[in-house]
Amino acid sequence: MLKLYGFSKVNAGARGHTRDLRVLWALEEMQLPFEVVGMDHPAHDLNTEAYRRLSPFEQIPSIDDDGVVLSESAAIVVYLAKKSGRLIPVDPAGEAQVLRWCFAAMNSIEMPLLALMVHDWTADGSDPKPRQFLVDWVHLRMGHLERWFADRDYVATDGFSVADILMAHVLSAGIKAPTLIAPYPGVAAYRDRCLARPAWQRTYAAYCARVEAG
Ligand SMILES: N[C@@H](CCC(=O)N[C@@H](CS)C(=O)NCC(=O)O)C(=O)O
Numbered sequence: 001m002l003k004l005y006g007f008s009k010v011n012a013g014a015r016g017h018t019r020d021l022r023v024l025w026a027l028e029e030m031q032l033p034f035e036v037v038g039m040d041h042p043a044h045d046l047n048t049e050a051y052r053r054l055s056p057f058e059q060i061p062s063i064d065d066d067g068v069v070l071s072e073s074a075a076i077v078v079y080l081a082k083k084s085g086r087l088i089p090v091d092p093a094g095e096a097q098v099l100r101w102c103f104a105a106m107n108s109i110e111m112p113l114l115a116l117m118v119h120d121w122t123a124d125g126s127d128p129k130p131r132q133f134l135v136d137w138v139h140l141r142m143g144h145l146e147r148w149f150a151d152r153d154y155v156a157t158d159g160f161s162v163a164d165i166l167m168a169h170v171l172s173a174g175i176k177a178p179t180l181i182a183p184y185p186g187v188a189a190y191r192d193r194c195l196a197r198p199a200w201q202r203t204y205a206a207y208c209a210r211v212e213a214g
Contacts, residue, residue: 001033001034002027002032002033002066004063005020005037005051006036006060006061007020008210009212010211011041011042011213012214015211019169020060023076024203025203026076029197030081030087032084036210040214041060046059046060053069054071057071063076073166097163098161100163101163105155105167109141109174110170112134112138113138113170116180117176119131139180142183143184146185149186149187149190150186152190168190171187172195
């Protein structure tokens with residue numbers, strides 16, 4: 001049975017946004033059987049030699065699928081898609097489009113959003129320039145996405161794919177200020193279209209029922 005290492009307890013600010021949700025969503029979409037191994041972040045469950053063998057950076061999510069050990073949410077959802085034959089095309093050209101947009105979600109989009117978030121956690125506000133640079137970077141990328149979604153429902157292919165799980169999660173968990181997405185109605189509609197999927201609704205409800213704030 002596939003084991004997913006996900007949070008059982010995590011700080012209140014992160015609860016509901018953590019990256020194990022990407023894998024839980026993919027598993028729900030694909031209807032694959034799995035069990036969750038609940039990890040208590042405040043109790044340092046991630047900082048053990050045993051867990052580092054699964055996840056070298058001591059992070060969630062990771063999986064052990066009967067000996068196939070993986071960390072990195074994007075690698076995991078692509079593995080699951082290929083294993084199940086769902087949410088990724090079988091032809092190399094279609095698969096390449098999905099991989100392209102998985103990388104874009106994890107790099108071109110998540111990077112500026114995460115940089116802004118970390119800045120806002122840590123900076124004392126004495127110099128407004130770094131924050132303005134990061135806000136401008138986010139708007140640049142959001143403008144690019146808005147153009148991309150002008151004639152598309154999903155980011156990589158005609159149908160919903162694992163790239164949409166990653167992109168929609170980044171656009172949802174990574175954007176704290178509504179002002180960062182409000183000028184981009186196409187991006188907001190795309191994110192909401194993905195999050196309206198029954199599999200996401202079930203995933204999120206089960207996560208909220210299981211994961212404690214600590
Ligand atoms: N690139 C990794 C990032 C994973 C990550 O940042 N996980 C966070 C939770 S969302 C974590 O485990 N943080 C705990 C820590 O670093 O101590 C992925 O996409 O899986």
